[in-house]
Amino acid sequence: MMQSIFSKKYLFIVLILMAGGFELYVFNEMRHPNVSLHYRLYYIEKKLAFWDHGKTLLYPRATAYKEIEMKRFLSRQGWLVENNITYATKQAGSLYFEAENIQEYRGKLTLGLATQTVQKLTPKLNHTPLQQQIISEEGIVEFFFDPTLLVDNTINQIEFEFTNEANDNTTQSIKLMSFKIE
């Protein structure tokens, strides 16, 4: 009788250890997802506004991204999307993109912008402010930066900071129409 209780006890201990071991192993898998950058940014970190139907978030290279195509780079916060036209609002909008082989980049950011009023725009690349530019109408604006500001093989961020220079009551917003980084 005593022996039977002991053998049952040890059986339960072995089973508990086995189940617990498996659960610890799976815990480790939970902590280390093996997913594309786009998946991580959209589903796990919830930084992007749109899921791009299973594609990975590739670096835009020298290609200009316009409106709908650009949606995949938009941050979840800060953008108002209406009729497939994108607006940055409350200065909280960002663009996220992946960089690879940063030595190939010459450090030029080209933005197609439109504004309702005169605004001073200061983009920030990975939190470092670039030059300020005054924008007053629809057009192309270029910014130059040190390519070493880019981070290789991971996420890079462009934030938009702008102030109303006209001192009027127009709502501060900026329409982003195209985006090119080279």
Place this chain on the structure above:
Amino acid sequence: MRAQAWKKILWIFLSSRVLIVFSAWFGNQYIDPVRLDFRDAFCRMDCTWYMDIISHGYQLAPSGLRDGGAANWAFFPLFPKIVSFISYLSMVPALYVGYLLNSVLFFFGLYFLFVYVKKAYDEKIAMTSVLLMAFSPYSLYFSTFYSESMFFLLFILVFVFADQGKWVEAGLFAALLSATRPLGVMIVFPMLIMGLKQVGLKNLIFFKTEDVYKVWFALVIAPLGLFAYIHFLYLHTGDAMAFSHIQIAWHRYVQNPFRLLIGGLMQPIASYGFYTTIATVGGLLITLMLFLKKRYAEFSFMVLAIFIPLSTSLVAMPRYIFTLFPTYMLLALFVDRSTYLKNIMVFILMIGLLFLSVSWVMGEWYTR
């Protein structure tokens, strides 16, 4: 006595299912202007996702819903896989197997609800719990292709066996429960409370009796169903928590549940937001009363079953609350004091069930 109870439960079960099928058929034939095929009209919302799992397996990349960001891995595998297996063996289409299996499991769930509540209180209250649950408007979900019945049956089986001190069985059913729906794993909390009540804190910590090993065994194997699924998801998608992360496609984000409730109360009275908020407040009151009645195991599960989904959205809250057995156990305690009150309650529930069954086949949004 037991045979009589079986018969009575079977009668309650069959009459409630006839009410659902008849009102749904009537709605489909004479009210719904779209008039889908009746068999398909009964398959709404999650049912289509379960059918997708059966037809195509788990997706490799998200592509569902309007934004293309949803995937069927939000839905746990146990129920669709069993349906798929039975359908394969019987050659009966999976959709019909799903409807039938869900209904049959509900019947057994009602029987074990009777067993559990009879032991906790008495036979009369137990039968009233069965009656209220069978005719609840949300019991509709126990007969369409949803995992509700499997969840209910396994949930009540864990309570029945844990209550009887049969911890190995309770643990095995809990492991299956955690592979049925995301909330299933939360069964470990009521199990812990029941275990503590039976063996005591000191014994549980210092492993003083053989029973303690069984309790620990049950508690450790309870999450195995969930862990097996998330291990599969890691191998399949690279993200072990994909079932949780994909909730973003259904606009479920972590939010302050109290802010959601206050926001819901501010909505127009005729809106879904207001209705689901009132149902949630009702669920919270029931939960509070369970605590006051010292039903701590049921209370702990109800708290988790309400606050976990509520911390992401108000959507579907009535279904989450009114498909849980402690709700009906508590309501039975309340209405069983007077036959008049009980009859009024059952009548109101029947009207609700009739209305929801018609609305369901018409695809109305408020049936969620």
